[in-house]
Amino acid sequence: MSLDRMLTLAGQVNDLLNASSVLSWDARTMMPHGGSATRAKQMATLTVAARDLLCSDEMKRALDGAAGEVQGRADDDPEARMVSQVREAIDYHERIPSELLRRKTELSGIGHDSWAEAREKADFSIFAPALKDIVAVSREMAEAIGYEDHPYDALMYRFEPGTTTKELIPLFARLREGMQPLVDRIAQAEQPRADFITREYPADTQMAFALKMAERVGYDLHRGRLDTTVHPFEISFTRNDVRITTRVNPRYMPMSLFGALHEAGHAMYEQGADPAYVRTPLATDLVGLYAVSGVSFGAHESQSRLWENHVGRSRAFWRNHFGDLQAAYPGTLDDVDAEEFYRAINRSRPSLIRVESDELTYDFHIMLRVEIERRMIDGSLDVDDLPEAWNAEMKRSLGIDVPDDAQGVLQDVHWSSGQIGTFCNYTIGNVMAAQLFETATSEQPGIRDALEAADYGPLKDWLDEHVCRHGRRFTRDELLERATGRALDPEPYLRHLNAKYSEIYGLAA
Amino acid sequence: MSLDRMLTLAGQVNDLLNASSVLSWDARTMMPHGGSATRAKQMATLTVAARDLLCSDEMKRALDGAAGEVQGRADDDPEARMVSQVREAIDYHERIPSELLRRKTELSGIGHDSWAEAREKADFSIFAPALKDIVAVSREMAEAIGYEDHPYDALMYRFEPGTTTKELIPLFARLREGMQPLVDRIAQAEQPRADFITREYPADTQMAFALKMAERVGYDLHRGRLDTTVHPFEISFTRNDVRITTRVNPRYMPMSLFGALHEAGHAMYEQGADPAYVRTPLATDLVGLYAVSGVSFGAHESQSRLWENHVGRSRAFWRNHFGDLQAAYPGTLDDVDAEEFYRAINRSRPSLIRVESDELTYDFHIMLRVEIERRMIDGSLDVDDLPEAWNAEMKRSLGIDVPDDAQGVLQDVHWSSGQIGTFCNYTIGNVMAAQLFETATSEQPGIRDALEAADYGPLKDWLDEHVCRHGRRFTRDELLERATGRALDPEPYLRHLNAKYSEIYGLAA
Structure with missing residues (x-):
């Protein structure tokens, strides 16, 4: 029952993220040029909505119930894995302060412009200040996410979990x-x-x-x-x-x-x-x-x-x-x-x-x-x-x-x-x-x-x-x-x- | 301040609905045939998420505050109109019991099949039972939404507000x-x-x-x-x-x-x-x-x-x-x-x-x-x-x-x-x-x-x-x-x- 509820909510998270992917595909293949002005906002709203639903009280309640329901199952049982992955993801997102996430997102926007100019002029020094900020924020992210040996491991986790x-x-x-x-x-x-x-x-x-x-x-x-x-x-x-x-x-x-x-x-x-x-x-x-x-x-x-x-x-x-x-x-x-x-x-x-x-x-x-x-x-x-x-x-x-x-x-x-x-x-x-x-x-x-x-x-x-x-x-x-x-x-x-x-x-x- | 918050939330509602429109355009122009199996679910999730955000406690709090902030403005002031339209929409959606909405949605799915068969065989009697159910549910919807003179007015409201x-x-x-x-x-x-x-x-x-x-x-x-x-x-x-x-x-x-x-x-x-x-x-x-x-x-x-x-x-x-x-x-x-x-x-x-x-x-x-x-x-x-x-x-x-x-x-x-x-x-x-x-x-x-x-x-x-x-x-x-x-x-x-x-x-x- 709680597992069903958790899967219903996770299905909605999946729908929101898939919708964001459709918008991304469309932006790269079909969208008229003028559309870019509002498309980024639409995609951001979908991703934030997915994150908020994942980390919602309702999801946490369903997760807690579901954890009880799959107790005793084999470690690699698909439903047991679903439960553990939802828990892991909530833990991950809640470790990152929203203020830090906001700063990182803002920097990404700023970084692109100076990089483009630097590349056009073949002059790294134009991009260096932005890159320094990006590296500094990435370090903060690594500290927030946590790691055993090396801060870089925390950053690789999002792409290649477990790689050190x-x-x-x-x-x-x-x-x-x-x-x-x-x-x-x-x-x-x-x-x-x-x-x-x-x-x-x-x-x-x-x-x-x-x-x-x-x-x-x-x-x-x-x-x-x-x-x-x-x-x-x-x-x-x-x-x-x-x-x-x-x-x-x-x-x-x-x-x-x-x-x-x-x-x-x-x-x-x-x-x-x-x-x-x-x-x-x-x-x-x-x-x-x-x-x-x-x-x-x-x-x-x-x-x-x-x-x-x-x-x-x-x-x-x-x-x-x-x-x-x-x-x-x-x-x-x-x-x-x-x-x-x-x-x-x-x-x-x-x-x-x-x-x-x-x-x-x-x-x-x-x-x-x-x-x-x-x-x-x-x-x-x-x-x-x-x-x-x-x-x-x-x-x-x-x-x-x-x-x-x-x-x-x-x-x-x-x-x-x-x-x-x-x-x-x-x-x-x-x-x-x-x-x-x-x-x-x-x-x-x-x-x-x-x-x-x-x-x-x-x-x-x-x-x-x-x-x-x-x-x-x-x-x-x-x-x-x-x-x-x-x-x-x-x-x-x-x-x-x-x-x-x-x-x-x-x-x- | 509350108005800003209301507009931020309304902007997210707009993003979710625009995303649903992108998915609709894609489904009708670009989507491979196999995609239809999950596309309808994705679009439904976006619409429900938009409705839920519109009718959320956070939106209602922002709306109440915003109403105070625009008090005294001209009746056709754009921001005053935004406030009144958000209120009107929340009132509209909250008049429709979710159980009725669910029944109407389910009927829509069932109706299409019998209609398609009836049309193929040029035999109205095949579609008649489904249409009777659809008419009955539509009447219930009209009663829920409310009207002055005629129940049909309540149904036209969603498409042509004010027409009787x-x-x-x-x-x-x-x-x-x-x-x-x-x-x-x-x-x-x-x-x-x-x-x-x-x-x-x-x-x-x-x-x-x-x-x-x-x-x-x-x-x-x-x-x-x-x-x-x-x-x-x-x-x-x-x-x-x-x-x-x-x-x-x-x-x-x-x-x-x-x-x-x-x-x-x-x-x-x-x-x-x-x-x-x-x-x-x-x-x-x-x-x-x-x-x-x-x-x-x-x-x-x-x-x-x-x-x-x-x-x-x-x-x-x-x-x-x-x-x-x-x-x-x-x-x-x-x-x-x-x-x-x-x-x-x-x-x-x-x-x-x-x-x-x-x-x-x-x-x-x-x-x-x-x-x-x-x-x-x-x-x-x-x-x-x-x-x-x-x-x-x-x-x-x-x-x-x-x-x-x-x-x-x-x-x-x-x-x-x-x-x-x-x-x-x-x-x-x-x-x-x-x-x-x-x-x-x-x-x-x-x-x-x-x-x-x-x-x-x-x-x-x-x-x-x-x-x-x-x-x-x-x-x-x-x-x-x-x-x-x-x-x-x-x-x-x-x-x-x-x-x-x-x-x-x-x-x-």
Whole structure:
């Protein structure tokens, strides 16, 4: 009875957050320019209404009753988990004083303007004062939220619950150790041919082909749609409506295609959630106030990277679908074969910009950011010294000279909007993707045979069974333990990168 | 201070209702089919949250304080009006027992299925039991809401506040008296040529031309957009984002064009509201729980019908724009001139279906429905006798034999969803449109000169000044009194129809 009441209220929280997501999707895809003046207020009202309902006396009463009703159930019983997650979220939100939340929100608005100006003028000093305030408020937030070892852990909690700096330091060290030699050796090797990647590919055809491939690997269009945006994203309004976007450059075709496969991977995570969890806390991030079934941003990224890289950038995929690609662009790829295409889309070259970097060098961009964030938060790196630290690390790891701050420390929007603590998700996602893919294909060799035959069903079934259907029932680490028998492990990822790039670049093992 | 608080809360109510409107727009234009399973719940949560916030103790405290703060202000002071409208809306909602509201909502869901089946099988008896329940619940609602003379007045209040059956009976009698002779004489007259209306008009070109014309008369695309739907509509999310849709039949071009002009008229009402009223009660229908600036459904219809009929179907408009139309469809209209086109789009022929009827016969469809509703609600017409009453009136007024219930009493969706009391808006809109247009053009003869010269600015300015900018500050009748010096008056409408149709059909005056 109390549990029912708690779930009714949690369903309303989920509705409010999903509504906010619809408004967000609309603002990024459909909204006329003039709408921005009031849209932000509408979204803020929905989020605050969701938070207030979550932390209402009525919810607390229902929660207390529900806790009694699920007492004695197994720890991983779905309803017991719903109860504990509602309690955890209320505790989280009540630790943050509303005055602090208000200051943080206001700073986010201010930060964006000075960041935009700084980036335009390629002058970090314009953004530095705002960033100092943002770092100071983030520290206050960390103290309010609480942590065991490091204040940065409190900030990562909202995005990647349970992840600590203590865990990231050895993980990153091992990744560097395994990846740096590959990067260094590729720098000396001959690059594969890739001239055909930048030919003329009509935008409409790119969108149609990207959607066809997304549907081909398992994205359910009955519960989805694809649109064009400057920054690709996936967003869901329950598992029944999960949308993706991609971006199109008529002179660089891989962008739309792999953007769509990446976002389709995210979308299949949401579409694969247990229908019984719809509108429940197991389909709602009550801490982050975001209606999502995926259990962490890293876990989400594991699904997008798995479908983008382990499937979409595989040799088998292009052996099967290069003919489709040639047929989609008549005459454009007559002088190219599947093997050449496979190598071209897997070229690795150190680059300045994170969002344009390749599978192998991407994590260096991430590790750089995470470490800079961590040191800003614990005070061991002064904001004024940030460009120097950034540029030195880019030189050391990727051998690149950063020409100016716009192409360096000012390239990402995250900090300007007050977001500190989210970058680790990308690398955790890469590591998880390889770990899950390796387990799936070794546990069930039929999955690899099916992929060779362009049958994506068995892989999708395995992921649905071991990851997607659980929604937020298990933590990321529980999910990994249950699926692969162990916690986050960088070795499958390093094995994957080593095997793939050694072969493409003809490096001796 | 209390007023500020009241406005903050009312702003949140407005945000929640605007969010619900975004979800509604999305559901009708963009949502994948699977999304419908959870979308209705999300919208219901937003509406209930808005109602609960409106009727919350916090709002009532703020309202009481605010009432003191605006005491002594002029009766039509905008803030005084905000206070009185919040009070009136709370009173309205608290009169309806939540148990009754729940029963009405449930019935609406049930009614739709039996109506759809009945319509498919052209058998009213399938829908009759559900309609009896809907009528019974509507009567209960009317008793709860309260009325002076007739229970139907209580139901119309949500759509057309202040309108009473006592006022509609003489209005309809006068309209019939004025319009019936025209209909009868046109039945004997020769019809203008119209073969070219049903030629092949590519859908894309229709959409582009409809949007161009909507923008041409004053629809601001910076705060708007046009999409395609089965049933055209206008919807706004504050005056900053006001969207329209139209429908396209490649073999019947006027549908998309006049649909767009009609909806653009609605949209210009919302876009023209005073920016100071954004997110206030003067831009929120707190009784109907709908974020809209227009003061009644009839007032809204006056703007859509004015731009559609008095401008878009005028001879001046096509003298100015027929060349644009010919250019948009090269070769299609070479054998037609502006005068022939003007006459073709103004043909009047009695027809079975309301939404397909012309300017002159449309109101007969409306008056029929209003009178049937009124008699169902006061019990003087039994639901079982409805088809007979419908068919007899169609024969009497328009000379039409109704072949079956699907093309008769079952054609509209309104009753099946529990909506009784909204049809009068259409005829009130037609009457108001003519009254406003006649006043505007006689007060400022320059408006007509400008229209002759394809300059829509002066007319739009007059309407903005006398209607749109006021939002919900004045009642519909106050608005009419201020703009035209008198209450709702059918004579300008009858003068308009007489002059127009006598001329087109060569009828002696």
